[in-house]
């Protein structure tokens with residue numbers, strides 16, 4: 571579900587996404603709480619669009635197990651899940667494709683899994699999944715200036731993906747603002763990433779894009795709602811951070 575705020579003007583929208591990975595549903599709770607707390611009410615010069623749950627089928631499977639699926643799907647899903655009836659650690663979508671490997675950004679440069687899997691299978695081809703297509707259709711129509719993909723866990727920020735030096739400097743300035751406000755740490759591991767939404771945004775759209783891993787690494791997957799408040803506390807400056815990102819994006823030469 572995408573919620574449009576203010577007007578729809580090209581290059582003046584930031585997109586915030588949650589639950590690309592199924593077991594990381596705390597990120598949807600975080601986005602909903604940001605909206606509920608009216609954190610964005612003073613932003614008037616750009617739009618914010620929330621795709622609070624990119625992967626609803628996967629989230630259902632992680633939260634409620636096989637009973638969330640139609641009967642004809644259950645046998646196949648149990649096989650994919652290594653005959654385990656506990657689906658709480660599931661990351662993929664309802665077909666067993668990892669949506670954050672399915673984007674067209676050096677697709678399958680690194681292969682974690684060769685077939686349908688609870689996590690790490692990139693799909694038969696780039697953009698094979700309806701969720702990926704839906705995101706891309708939306709992104710192509712909106713033309714965002716900035717995106718944030720929320721994942722869990724580890725309290726880390728990723729922003730680089732083989733940008734030119736000039737864009738790398740721009741994007742680093744923005745990432746450092748988020749690092750300061752959240753207390754999270756910037757990590758630079760672009761050499762081991764491919765097919766992610768952030769990767770696509772940086773590589774194809776040439777816009778700043780962050781992956782933010784919320785929640786302490788000491789917490790277990792899936793992170794329970796009882797930890798939402800302490801995670802939310804670290805993201806209360808999100809409106810200022812977005813405003814900063816917009817100013818850097820629009821003024822950077």
Ligand SMILES: [Zn+2]
Nearest residue numbers: 591594721722
């Ligand atoms: Zn993730």
